Amino acid sequence: MIAVSGNRAPVWDSLALVMNSLGGGLTASVVVPGLLIGLLLFFKRPWAAGFALAVTVVSDAAVHLLKWLFGRARPVELDDLLVSVDFGSFPSGHVANAATLAIILALLFRFWWVWLAGALYTALMMLSRTYLGAHWLTDTVGAALLGIGIAVAVWAPLAVTLDRERRRSRASHPWRTFHDRYVVETWERNARSRRMLQVTAIACLSFGAVVFTLTLLSVLSGGGVTAIDLPVQEWLLEARSPVLTTVMVVLAVVFGPVALPLIVLVVCVGWGLLTRHAWRPLLLAGAMATGVVLAQVIGRTVGRERPPIDLMLYGTDLTFSFPSGHVLGASDFLLVTAYLLLSRRCSMRATTLGLSIAVVGTVLAALSRLYLGYHWTTDALASVSISLIVVGCVITVDTWRTGRVVEPAERG
Incomplete structure (x- = not known):
């Protein structure tokens, strides 16, 4: 407790508070289990749904019973806690919920990444509860063991039935037919093309991570690449004119929080209807949603102030400046769309043209935010670097999930 509480910082506070919201209250006790049970019923797995319901109810009841039996005091006084808590420190309800959910998913969906994600989520929840001063470490360890033990104890007598149901559901559910026909999209490439992707x-992941890290450290320290912020701002202020301002406002509206989501929606729905495949539209939508989440989390964590209000030409914006949501959205949309379209083509001319349009569009989106006085140059630079990371992830998932290596001889 001394080691954790002695290293508090705003960025860790934000992460711990997010975990606090995810792991407790109605979200963890009702909403998440309810969604999981509904999903299992949709997949025609009633035994699995009953198993999830039983484990959730028993685990929750056991936590409250043990809290009442032990009545252990919290590590710190209630006035010093960073979050509101109920009676009893042992065991941690948040950690019990996390461990229970992790084991339920791991036992019902036999994928290694489900086990890994569940273990990481539970460990992060344990650390966050101690960090916030809500629990001793032993409270979290006991809660994790409690959730795991209850889930395994309920699963053991049902293991054969659940496994049989899982196999039958995978083979017969209508979702499987829909998935195979409309979601799966395989495309053929030779080994060299796949390796290039x-x-x-x-390269996108590495370059984006390096640039974002350098930019973030510069912003936090007030030095480094932030030296370009004022000169670029002064240069753009001198370049202002009525015509240029109109153009920049139009760009800001197109890539803004109202128009861009509508554009993305129309593109994704139209794309899916025209191609009768949902894979690439889903990738695009997922990339855009990821960008929105990252912008919100990073913005609140860093808390950088925007340029002076009197420089803003299109209304007052008092939200956080780093990174630029407009630039991140525009860059994600243009670069991801360009990849998803061009990756299925072999034409060098089309690839060059498409990438050029995406790059020019991203630069224009960035210039509009700087010109209109809403962001610093390093805000836009961070947004583009985040977008490169998102694009790298999209390429990785798309290549792994749909790309099939076919050599020239096999094509013939």
Whole structure:
């Protein structure tokens, strides 16, 4: 407790508070289990739904019973806690909920990444509860063991039935037919092309991570690449004119929080209807949603102030400046769309033209935010670097999920 509480910082506070919201209250006790049970019923797995319901109810009841029996005091006084808590420190209800959910998913969906994600989520929840001063470490360890033990104890006598139901559901559910026909989209590439895409993904991820890290450290320290902020701002102020301002306002509206989501919706729905495949539209929608979440989380964590209000030409904006949501949205949309379209084509001319349009569009979106006085240059630079990371992830997932290596001889 001393080690954790002695290293508090705003960024860790934000993360811990997010975990606090996810792991407790109606979200963890009702909403998440309810969604899981509904999903299992949709997949025609009533035994699995009953198993999830039983484990959730028993685990929740056990936590409250043990809290009442032990009545252990919280690590710190209630006035010093960063979050509101109920009676009893042992065991941690948040951690019990996390461990229970992790084991339910791991036992019902036999994928290694489900086990890994569940373990990481539970460990992060344990650390966050101690960090917030709501629990001793032993409270979290006991809660994790409690959730795991109850889930396994309920699962053991049902293991054969649940496994049989899982196999039957995978083979017969209408979702499988829909998935195979409309969601799965395989495309053929030779080994060299696939390797080039993998190298491109690694390059985007690496370059984006390095640039974002350098930019973030500069913003937090007030030095480094932030030295370009004022000169670029002064240059753009001198370049202002009525015509240019109109153009920049139009760009800000197109890539803004109202128009861009509508554009993305129309593109995704139209794309899916025209191609009768949902894979690439889903990738685009997922990339855009990821960008929105990252912008919100990073913005609230860093808390950077915007340029002076008197420089803003299109209304007052008092939200956080770093990173630019407009630039991140525009860059995600243009770059991801360009990849999803061009990756299925072999024409060098089309690839060059498409990438050029995406790059020019991203630059214009960035210039509009700087010109209109809403962001610093490093805000836009961070947004583009985040977008490169998102694009790298999209290429990785798309290549792994749908790309099939076919050599020239096999094509013939």
